[in-house]
Amino acid sequence: MPALAREQALPAGVARPRRRRARREGLTAFGFLLPNGLGFLLFTLVPIVTSLALSFFAWPLTSSPTFVGADNYVTLLTRDRVFHQVLFNTLYYVFVYVPLNLVVSLGLAVWLSGRVRGANLFRVLFFLPVVTPMVANALVWSLMYQPREGLFDWLLAAVHLPGPNWLGSFEWAMPSVIAMSVWAGFGYNLMVFTAGLRAIPRDLYDAAAVDGATRWQQFWRVTLPLLTPSLFFALVLTLISSFQVFTQPYVLTGGGPADRTTTLVLSMFDNAFQFYRMGYASAIAWFLFVLIMLVTATQFLSQRRWVHYDL
Amino acid sequence: MTSERVRLKPGPVASHLLLACLALAVIFPFIWMVATALKPDAEIFAQPPSLIGSQVRWGNFVQAWNYVPFGRFMLNGFLVASLGSVVVLATSALAGYAFARVPFRGREALFVAYLGTLMVPQEVTVIPLFLLMKQLGWVNSYQSLILPWAFTAFGTFLMRQFFLTIPRELEDAARIDGASRLRILWSVMVPLATPALGVLAVFTFINYWNSFLWPLIIVNSQDVATVPLGLNMFHGQYSTAWNYLMAASTISMLPSVLLVIVLQRYLVQGIALTGFGGR
Numbered sequence: 266m267p268a269l270a271r272e273q274a275l276p277a278g279v280a281r282p283r284r285r286r287a288r289r290e291g292l293t294a295f296g297f298l299l300p301n302g303l304g305f306l307l308f309t310l311v312p313i314v315t316s317l318a319l320s321f322f323a324w325p326l327t328s329s330p331t332f333v334g335a336d337n338y339v340t341l342l343t344r345d346r347v348f349h350q351v352l353f354n355t356l357y358y359v360f361v362y363v364p365l366n367l368v369v370s371l372g373l374a375v376w377l378s379g380r381v382r383g384a385n386l387f388r389v390l391f392f393l394p395v396v397t398p399m400v401a402n403a404l405v406w407s408l409m410y411q412p413r414e415g416l417f418d419w420l421l422a423a424v425h426l427p428g429p430n431w432l433g434s435f436e437w438a439m440p441s442v443i444a445m446s447v448w449a450g451f452g453y454n455l456m457v458f459t460a461g462l463r464a465i466p467r468d469l470y471d472a473a474a475v476d477g478a479t480r481w482q483q484f485w486r487v488t489l490p491l492l493t494p495s496l497f498f499a500l501v502l503t504l505i506s507s508f509q510v511f512t513q514p515y516v517l518t519g520g521g522p523a524d525r526t527t528t529l530v531l532s533m534f535d536n537a538f539q540f541y542r543m544g545y546a547s548a549i550a551w552f553l554f555v556l557i558m559l560v561t562a563t564q565f566l567s568q569r570r571w572v573h574y575d576l
Numbered sequence: 577m578t579s580e581r582v583r584l585k586p587g588p589v590a591s592h593l594l595l596a597c598l599a600l601a602v603i604f605p606f607i608w609m610v611a612t613a614l615k616p617d618a619e620i621f622a623q624p625p626s627l628i629g630s631q632v633r634w635g636n637f638v639q640a641w642n643y644v645p646f647g648r649f650m651l652n653g654f655l656v657a658s659l660g661s662v663v664v665l666a667t668s669a670l671a672g673y674a675f676a677r678v679p680f681r682g683r684e685a686l687f688v689a690y691l692g693t694l695m696v697p698q699e700v701t702v703i704p705l706f707l708l709m710k711q712l713g714w715v716n717s718y719q720s721l722i723l724p725w726a727f728t729a730f731g732t733f734l735m736r737q738f739f740l741t742i743p744r745e746l747e748d749a750a751r752i753d754g755a756s757r758l759r760i761l762w763s764v765m766v767p768l769a770t771p772a773l774g775v776l777a778v779f780t781f782i783n784y785w786n787s788f789l790w791p792l793i794i795v796n797s798q799d800v801a802t803v804p805l806g807l808n809m810f811h812g813q814y815s816t817a818w819n820y821l822m823a824a825s826t827i828s829m830l831p832s833v834l835l836v837i838v839l840q841r842y843l844v845q846g847i848a849l850t851g852f853g854g855r
Contacts, residue, residue, distance in 0.1 A: 287679070290678055290679055290680060291680045291681065293674075293678055293757045293758075294674045294678040294679075294680040294683070295680070297670040297671060297673060297674035297678065297757070297761075298670070298671050298674050298675075298686075300666070300667045300670060300671075300727070301667035301668065301670060301671035301727050301728075301732055302671065302727075303727075304667065304723065304726060304727025305690070305693075305727045305728075305729065307708075308701070308705065308723060308724040308725075308726075308727060309693055309696070309701060309727070309729070310693070311704070311708075312700070312701035312702075312703075312704035312705050312708070313693070313696055313700055313701060313704075315704035315707075316700050316701060316703055316704050319703065319704065373598075376591075376595070377595075380588065381591070381592065381595065382592065385840060385841075387595055387599050388843065388844070389836060389837070389840045389843065390599045390602060390603050391599065391602055392836060392843060393602075393603065393606070393833060393836060394602070394605075396782050396786075396832040396833075396835070396836055397606075397786075397828075397829040397832050397833065398785070398786045398788075398803060398804045398807070398825075398828050398829065398832070399786060399788060399804070400786075400788055400804035400807045400808055400825075400828075401609075401804070401807055401825035401826075401828045401829055402605070404807065404811060404821060404822070404825050405605045405606070405608060405609040405612075405822065405825060406605060408608070408609075408612060408818055408822065409605065409608060411621070414621035414623070415621075416608065416625055419623065419624065419625055423624075448602065448605070453847070456843055456844050456847040456848075457847060457848070459844050460844050460845070460847060460848035463844070505695075505697070508697075509697050509698070509699060511699075511788075511789050512788045512789070512804075515788075516808070516811070530699050530789070533699055533703075534789070534792075534793075537702075537703050537706075537793075538706075538793055543703055543707070546703055547703050547704075550697075550699045550700045550702075550703065551700065553697060553699060553700075554696060554697055554699075554700050557695070557697060558695060561695065
């Protein structure tokens, strides 16, 4: 701590102005933090606390809130059949979407990190759906998913296969939402992995090649272990964001058919802003929050076993 | 025999071809979007489907623009996204600098508290925020679209991390000359932090522009609706006018697509910067 050493070296007589300076610095810091801090307090911290409090009330918005203790949570976990379906849907989405996203983005990142001409152009093309508005992305997929007349069903009919009702059938609705989401999302992790790959020193591969390692062995023994920090980062962020999926099912299926694609956030939205059950919806939001925290904590606890930060 | 020739072996050629096919498949939905946008009404679901209909109707874009007030949605979107980005940049730079360089009591604890909220999903705050906006009479207003997301822990964190990498000596010289903290931040730190500020600006702009859940909650009037919300309204009202809907969708994508093309060289570094700083 060089700053501390410098201050200690000052003669005793300079103590007073130093204290005044510290006070002035404190005021400066306060002034700098005030705009962000005030907004943060009002629009983030207070709402978080309010939301938690709300989740212990029944509040049909038309009347005043009544305290119900843990009733909302008990109902969610034990009695609400629709919510059980919603929870299942969300886990279905997360556990299929996340591995698909990571495999596709990692595969393409590694592929493009080799000798590929125009690799950057490819990356930009793969990245585009990440930044275009999700509503627009979902709308064009909705067009392609149209039963019978849509592009996908026509393609299947061309090879004499029966085209399913992608968004309208129990079996296909969720896979269709997932497929569209992977398309829209993998480009982000592609960039994350590309950055990670660039940080791996070339000479490690040269050394591996000299030792007679095949490309395949190089991938498993050099690339993958050294990429684990990026993998960890991508896994955690993709998990968190996939638990929060909303726009894709909202636009593509509206949660249907028969709630087969209603996710936690969609259910929270419906409860709060269609049925005006503010307390119940807040309980769903906190359920989601706790779920995300648990999953993230598990990731952080397990990282010691598979993430290599040392080179 | 040049080395260029040698490199054109069947393996690499196949690899490039396959990549090109994949890239085509990935951008195909966009091609289909534009293709549909240019078709006459009756040919949207023509069998067999074709990329180009019997006519190329550029007029569909004009129709889509007039069908719903799409110009208004774009204007609203630009207004909300730019104002929001300005506030995010200013407040994040100020707070990030204080956390990085201005010593005060309880700094680390406060910073950890900030970081802790990074994990809180947006969904947890939207219900109380909706109630707050209702109390303030801000439903259907620009400020309700901008303010709740303009004071971020993420921006503060990003700016703090970046300021920490700037050598202290650079500001020491200015401090000896008696410059105030604000002056140092503005004329020494901000110019040096343009990469971080740029990344934050682009990300914030795109987030505001694409944001859907919150506008859906807080806005139901066409006067303040942003682009995704406008598309959703359009979809609800004229769900079968796919050519107009696709024309509007195409327009809605232009700002993001332009940004990515202009900034393509910085994409990887930019994402690395927001994601994991040093590692």
